[in-house]
Structure formats: structure tokens, C-alpha cells
Amino acid sequence: MTATMTVESRSSAPAAMPAVDAVKMASRGTEVYYGEKRALHGIDIDVLEHEVLALIGPSGCGKSTFLRCLNRMNDTIDVARVTGEIFIDGKNIYDRDLDVVQLRARVGMVFQKPNPFPKSIFDNIAYGPRIHGLAEHKDELDAVVEKSLRGAGLWEEVKDRLPEPGTGLSGGQQQRLCIARAIAVSPEVILMDEPCSALDPIATAHVEELIDELRQDYTIVIVTHNMQQAARVSQKTAFFHLGDLVEHGATEEIFTNPRDERTQGYITGRYG
């Protein structure tokens, strides 16, 4: 995949990386404006395959904004305007000929608040495969639903109540349902915006374990306010501050030996 990359990776030295660390997504000079207001200032970062990238930073620094750039969810906001380039497997996702529907099937998203559709558990999972025509027959669909729920670690809990409404599950179960819903369309990248902020510690632990397992098959970008969580689940960490990407690199590096003093201030809890 690196061979087809049109952009050279600047942040991490590709030569030093093992072959498995191919660049999955890359952002070059991404800027976002909400009306006149610039929320992101030229973000350059790579997301490597089968890695978890954690985005941290004080509230309002643009983490969600950047995450939403990666699957063009900012298109749904009238006032938002994105400039710069974002690549997936070397292809610019803001190209005219790129279909945003296909992009979002490849780059799935899990939101801060669990947002199951007011449908049955089964239909929640089957929603994506149905609209993308991934499963034609009932038994294919059944298989996809089971696989996704197993993947999200929810199958044992809900296998007997698939026709019941998804909104009837507990908060933690709902969030895992949303993760299952996202992986049901077999995306390549999963974006998670503070997926555990509405969950209790036990449900959080569940989801964190899940993220680690999902890394085998997917590339994951996660926004979190929880430093321990970032340290636990991610391999790479990026620190945002007031719309700037201040620093990014291996999680261990960032947490034990931050180069920028703003990063140090934030992770030691001096502000944010």
C-alpha cells in the first residue's frame, strides 16, 4: 500500500517502520472553517494500519472536528468548510469523483453518546449491510448480524432478544451495539469520538478490551479525555491545542517524554 501512496509520510519515518505499519490514512494541511472561524490549522498526520491513534487535548481544541474530517461528516454541517487533503490508501477523499457514501462505508464512526436507531437490535445491525447491499438473503444477513455482534462482544447478551428495540439496552450495551453496527459494513477504519464518556467503569473496560481486539482487523482513531484510556488502548497519540496539532508520536513517548511543554502541562493535568 505504501507503494501507491502519493504523499510522503512526514511525521513518522516510513523507512524505519516494519512493513505492517503501512499508512492507512493521511492528512496534509487540513484546515476547517466554521463560517469565518478557523477551527483547525493545517493538520499533518498519518494513521497507520492496525494501529489505534488517540487524539487528546483540551475541550474545544478541534479533536472532534478533525475526526469528522476523516469520513467527511463535516459535509453535513452547513457552515463547515474543509481545505487541505486527506488520503485513504493514497486517494484523496475530498476528490470530486470520490463517492462519500462509499467512503463512509470504509470509514465507520461511533459517537460520543450511544445512538441506536429506534429499531430492533437486529435491524440496527442490519441497517448498514442493507443500504450497501452487502447481504442479499436473510441467512446472509443473519450471519453478518451474528458476526458483528460477536465482534463487539455483545452476542451472548442479546442473542435471545434480537427483535427487541435497541434503545432498550443499557448504555454500555447500546454503545457496543453502535460499535457492532459500525463493523457490520466491514469498514477499514473506525472513528470513535469519546466512545466511553457516557459509560460506567465496567462498560468502559469492556469497550477498551474490544478496541484492542478490533485492532487486529481495523484501523482505529479514538478521541478521549481520559489519559489512562489513551495510554491503555493506543499505540500512537496526537495532542491538539487550540486547533493546532502540537505533537504526535508513539503513545509511550508522548506520555513519558513529551517534547512540547503544552503537552506536558496537559497530561500532567495542569490545564485542560
Added chain:
Amino acid sequence: MIVLVVTLAILAMLIVGYRMGVGKALSATGGQARILHSRPGYYGTYTALWCALPACALMALWLIVQPMVIAAMIRGGLPADIRAMPDEDFDLVMTAIRAIAGGTPPSNVEPYMEAAAARIGELEILGQWFMAPLVLIVALAGIYFAIRHIVPDLRARNKVESVVKILLIICSSIAILTTVGIVASVLFEAMNFFSIIPPQDFFFNPVWDPGFARAGEDHTQHDFGLLPLMWGTLFISFIAMCVAAPIGLMSAIYLSEYATSRVRSVAKPLLEILAGIPTVVYGFFALTTMGPFLNTFGDTLGLDIQASSALTAGLVMGIMIVPFVSSLSDDIISQVPQAMRDGSYGMGATRSETITKVVFPAALPGVVGGLLLAVSRAIGETMIVVMAVGAAANLTANPFESVTTVTVMIVKQLTGDNEFSSPQTLVAFALGLTLFVVTLCLNVVALYVVRRYREQYE
């Protein structure tokens, strides 16, 4: 005149009482408002209420009782042969006397009537001269009483608030009692009707031909069948909903999901202007434009569309309901949380997939409730059908023929010159009662559905 002066006087005393109450409260604590149980204003209001409420109650009571007392006194003063009259004739005499006293004398005025009327005038003035000082004394006594009771510990706020609560309860029970009164009067007259025409000849009779009331006539030769009217009402409402539901829903979906905020800020008020057009205007739109247009249009197609057909009324009524449906559905669709849409877009759904598969199903219960409310409006709509449809009570499923509705016949039977106690007139109340029950049921179901929907997202 005296009533007006007394009212103004009470108003003035009320203001003075307020000031005095505040002053007394402050002076009782030596100007330290913090020691008071309630803020000084409450002591003022407390005094003002003591001033106004008993006085006003007394005045109201007086004004109700006084005419009764005067009537009794007048009655005693009438000649013996008049007093011996049967009740009905005597009532006529009393009405005539009151009319003379009120300044609009009837044609057959007799001397004893004039005398009585003059006496009424005197007694009324006398009564009011008694009332005025009495009311003012009560008002003053109220102030005095309240001021004497003001001590720093007096729980003025609690008292004022309980009075306010009672006033609010009285106001809302007036609204409820009015409804009960309306229903009761309709029910009463409908019972009168059913005592002449048995209910089964009303509810299950497929023929409507009430004819005219003639004295001493056997009513059973006329037909008071509800079915053709109810059919007409439902048929026209159905046509109206066929127009209003799709147009209203589509425009709601456009407004809430597709329109930019600029378009929305222009289009939504415009749609709501449609809702503000008086229905009588829709009526003559139907009568002078839609009816003839459909008629000639039918001719070119070789169809015989009557100008006063069910189709005309249904179409125009549908147009009338469109803004109702669209603004209600728009509100409901906008209540579907943005998170639902984000979830769907995040899966790679297109806008139309998101709307048809997520947003609309989520909003469906509320939308259905809104449509039911629209149906009950269509059923009760009167002016359009009165102007646009004929009086032919056909039991037909052909939208090009004319039908008539329950509301049209209520208007026709009540404004006809039949005697009030004839079944020809009373049938209007039976029709009204039926209509009331039908729309009430629809509204209850609709409100229940909408409320359940709201709870789902709160």
C-alpha cells in the same frame, strides 16, 4: 353608572391599600425588611386582596340577587287578574315590562305595564344607592382588618399565593364548565330529538329527507338518516387527506431535512400564512374557481364532474389542511435527535435513505397523531363545504357527484324556518353530538399518540 363608579373607587382603594400594607409591614419592623416573613410587596398585595375580594363578591352577589327581588316586588304590585294568568302568559307580560323598562317598548303596551316598568326603574336606582355605600364600607373594612393583622410573622406570601392559586383554579374551571355546559345543552336537545325519532331510525337509516315541519303531522314519513351525511363527511375528509397528507408530509420533510436555513426561514412563515386564511375564503375559492374549473376540465376529458362535487370540496379542504399537516409534522420530524441522522450518515447512508429508513420511521407515531388531528379538523370543517357542496344527500362513492356533510346539514336545519321543537330542527343537535363524539375520539387518540412519541425522546 353607579357600578362603574364603585368599581373605580374599589380600584383606587386597592392601590391605597397596597401602599398601606407595605407601609405597615415596614413600620412594624422599624424599616428592616429582612425580619419580615415575606417581602414587603406581599403584605401590600395581602391588604389589597382583603380590600377588593370581599367587596367585589358582595357587589356581584347584589347584582345577581337584586333583579330577582325586584321581580318579586313587581309581581306583588300587579293587578289580581294578571297574577291569575297561566305561567306562560304571565312570563310574556313580565318580558314586556322588562322591555319597557329597558327602553324598547313592544307594540301592545298597557297602562299597568308602564306603571310596573316605572317602578322597576325606581327600585333599581334605589337598590344601587344602597349597594354603593355598603360595598365601599366592606372594602374599607377589608383594609382595616388586613392592616390590623399585619405583624412581621404574618405569612403573607403563603396567603397571597393560595389566593392566586384559587383564582387560577376558578378560571380553569370556568373553561371546563363551559365545555360541560355546551355538551350538556347539545345532549339535552339531542335527547329531545331521540324522544321523537327513535335512535335506530337516525343512526342506521340510509335516507336523509327531513322535509318541512307541518303542524300535527306524523314525523315518521320523513327520513332523518345519519348514514348519507356521515358518508359524505368521511368521503370528503378522505379526499382532503389524500391531498393534504402527501403534500403536507413532503413539504415537512423538505423543510426539516433539505432546506437550508435561509429557505426555511422564508418558506415556513409562508406556509403558515396559508393556515391563517379564513375558511370562508377557501369556500369561495372552491365555489367560484375550483368547481367551475373541475367542471370544464372534466368536460375536456369526457367526464361529468359536477361543480359542487365531493372532489371540489375535498381538494380545497385538502389545500386548507396542508399547512396544518406540514407544520405539525415539521415540528415532529425536527424533534428526531440529530444523533439519529449522524448515526445513519456515519454508516454511509444517503440523505434519502436516512430520511426514509431512520428519521421518518422514528417520527412516524407522532406524524400519525398529527394526521389524525388533521382528519378531525377536516370532519368538523364547515364553511368550505357549506359554500362548495350542495344539499344532495347521496350515498355514492363517485367523487364527481355531489354529496353533503353533517356540518352542512346542521347549518341548514338550524337556519331553516322550522319550529324549534320540531324534529327537523332538533336533528341538528343529534348531528352535532355525533360529530362531537367522533372528533373527540379522534383527538384523544391523536393526542395520546403524539404524547407517547414526545416521551420517547425526553
